[in-house]
Amino acid sequence: MLNFVVRRLLAMLPVLLAVSLLTFLIASLLPGDLALVILGDQATPENVAALRRDMGLDQPLWWRYLSWLGHVLQGDLGRSFRTGQTVLQAVAERIPVSLELMLMAEFIGLLIGVPVAIACAARAGGAFDRFMTGSAFAMLSMPSFLMAILLIYLFAVELHWLPATGYVPFTEEPLGNLRFFVLPALTLALAEWPGIMRVLRSDMIATLQEDYIALAKAKGLKPARILFVHALKPSSLTLVTVTGINIGRLLGGTLIVESIFALPGIGRLLVGAIYTRDLVILQGVVLLVACGFVIVNFIVDMLYAVLDPRIRHGRA
């Protein structure tokens, strides 16, 4: 197992290096000159040239990349030219909000997706199965901004059950905090459960055709016991992967959802950085998020190995 972990960790290095290069290029190749953005209205050609010199923007790209990477490796991701905050400060302030949102969304997604998948698999092809598979498609094709607005109008404007926008930290008011997260998490979860459901459903259907299930049935075990005890665990391998990948996808979703529900998370930080061309923040946040994604994938790989011994012995 240790051998496997080390191998996987080493494999992450080139990935992380590629991630750093790509993030650097995104910010450098985007149209629009950082010097122009900073100078704004008083951007005369002389001012722009002077600032570019000061910031090293007149150096060749490879040199800028290496010097940036050098700083990053020392933990210096730069400072926003708009607010004077360092990238790490800005991210540290925002990350708890996004993590809470993503975990809650994933939790709600599983809460809907897993039972529906089991119920569908139990009677594959039945009326419930067909109805839920159809609904899953409908939900998948619904853009999250539309879902968000619909939920806001229903639960905040019409029914007054939940707040439309806003946030309080969990440490200040735990219940209030959860109230603010319900609608945004639900918005993300409603796009999340169809994937979970479809993956688990097809795996379960396959598992239910295995010989040992037939044996269990022959032994007269209760159908519920067969489903939850004998079929669920071996069918959930793909689900673990999907859940892992989803966390990366959810980050994309938070860009929209955090803006609509005015949650002060990473997504909002990123959108704000794009609007204001705050390239230092943009670069830093994308890099950190990408690294986070690589690490989540690593954890999923590890979980996989725990669930299925064939993988850690390199036989699958």
Place this chain on the structure above:
Amino acid sequence: MTKIAAAARKHAPIFLVAAFGILPLTEPAQAQKSGGSITVGQELDIPGFDPLKVGVYDTSTNTAAAAIFDTLTTLDDKGEPAPKLAVSWTHSDDYKSWTFKLREGVKFHDGTPFNAQAFKENFDRQKDPANKCRCAFYITNIKEVLAPDEHTVVFNLTDPSVNLPATITIQSQNNVVHSPTAWKTKGDDYNRNPVGTGPYILKSWTAGDRMVLEKNPNYWDKGRPYLDRIVLKPLPDAQSRFASLQSGEADIIWDDENDADNIMKAQKDPKLTVHTYKGSGAQVYAFNTKVAPFDDVRVRQALVMAIDRPKMSQAITNGLSRPATNPYGDGSWVKCKDDGALPFDVEKAKALIKDYGKPVEFKTLVTATPRGRMVGQVLQQFWKRVGANMEIEQVDQATIPSRAFTRQFQMTPWRIVDLADPDPQMYANFRTGSPLALAGYSNPELDKLLDHARVTADVGQRTEDYCAIGRLINKEAIWFWTFQNTYYALSSAKLKGFPKIYNGVIDVSTTWLE
């Protein structure tokens, strides 16, 4: 619709005018109530307050600045300059020097006394070339600020300015007064820990979420402010910002014409109030008259005459945008009987293009936003109809000023902002040799009018000058105006005392809850 209703509708503008007319009379009867808290839904995250860091304040920062800081002067309900931190002012005969007497006994929130020295330090810090402040661009016309005694401040200007007390009223990066002690002791942290003399004190600020302002118990204007607390929240999405107002989480929200549907919905909702202000200035376009085809006046005139502004307003803002025929706007004191606007006339435009004889093909800069693209496409259709081919060139918002200043454009969008006096912008935009005279057009007659208007004190005479300027620009079609600046805020009907939205600043520091 009943006959009476129909009649009322027909005369609605008259009723509105009448209502505004009696407003100042009825206002004293409304008692201001103290206490309570409001939440303001803003468009953007506030980046901070230190001009050296943030450079230029955006609309959201202006709102917070109006509560935390004071300016020397303010605009009263008639748009005239009125005392704030300065109690009176005088000027030299040539309007190149202004002397302000400061209010005595005013203290910043940190206890630092507000005096002439403090004001001078604010100005010097922005002006100092070593500080490289982006804010310095806007005070280039002020040569120096002197503090001859504790309560006197003297502005020495490079050019005459007859209306300086009015132009320094906006709660902008240059005009609000910071505590020198605070920025010196806090250093980099000052940006997010602003200290002013204003009616509200910054209590707490969570990045990206909320800024809590609490009543300044020692405010110099006794009895004010009325509300105990103001909470400012960035709600970037227009739909959910409006939903927050409807569900009561926000008491007042920023809005603009892009959100026309919700503004119209709010107009019909008795629980909500639509605050709107018809400012001065306009959304404008400049032709580069140094390059073909715009070096020919016929082409410029043809393009202006081809624009159907009401239809354009309908297409982009559901009809809310108000067509502009001059650069001053309804909110300006410049009212022209005749501004010489070219009429909308497709046939005449076609004839002018035909007369020109060569194909009319050009590029227009637009911002790379959905709105920029849409406006570009609408103009493209109008011009296609009269035989001119326009290519849309989408660029980054930040690229437009630099392209404009270096004259790398054929046609560029621009804006004349809502200032209390037309002089600073008109002079910069049209005087021969000004770096901002984007059209590259020079006319001694125009220069004479601009020079005359800036040193004349008589309002009637200045109005005549500015109207003549408008007529000349319209006739020569070197710039054209699409829509006037209009500002919006939507609030709960319970919020009272909200002032005019001068320069688009949502100033809630004078409001109370009924």
